[in-house]
Amino acid sequence: MFKNLFKPKLWKPFVFENSKIPVWLSKLAPIDIWAVSFFIFVFCRGEMTEETRRHETIHFQQQLELLFVGQWILYGVFYCHNYLKYRNGPTAYLQNKFELEAYSMQSVEGYLETRPRYAWARM
Ligand SMILES: [Zn+2]
Numbered sequence: 085m086f087k088n089l090f091k092p093k094l095w096k097p098f099v100f101e102n103s104k105i106p107v108w109l110s111k112l113a114p115i116d117i118w119a120v121s122f123f124i125f126v127f128c129r130g131e132m133t134e135e136t137r138r139h140e141t142i143h144f145q146q147q148l149e150l151l152f153v154g155q156w157i158l159y160g161v162f163y164c165h166n167y168l169k170y171r172n173g174p175t176a177y178l179q180n181k182f183e184l185e186a187y188s189m190q191s192v193e194g195y196l197e198t199r200p201r202y203a204w205a206r207m
Pocket of ligand 1: 139143182186
């Protein structure tokens with residue numbers, strides 16, 4: 085359990101599968117949410133695939149490097165900026181720098197082990 089204590093890059097969130105939280109959040113969000121990463125937790129509607137697990141762990145790492153609150157604020161800022169630019173909720177979501185990193189790297193095996201800090205900033 086503590087073998088990666090001094091390697092935060094390898095820290096993983098606590099995962100809750102078959103959760104209702106993504107269902108409830110989808111009523112407020114511009115997209116249908118399958119899984120969501122919040123603080124040290126990930127909630128998924130069903131069972132997580134390796135890709136979904138990597139996607140959400142990338143978000144967990146993004147939050148860690150911005151001390152959580154910083155990522156939540158920036159996520160909202162990027163979303164609003166994109167919404168004004170594209171006038172479309174799903175596009176504003178997909179063009180968010182945090183999502184661009186997560187979607188482009190979710191299928192790359194070993195990405196989390198080699199991921200550069202603040203990789204989203206270069207998206
Ligand atoms: Zn995402």
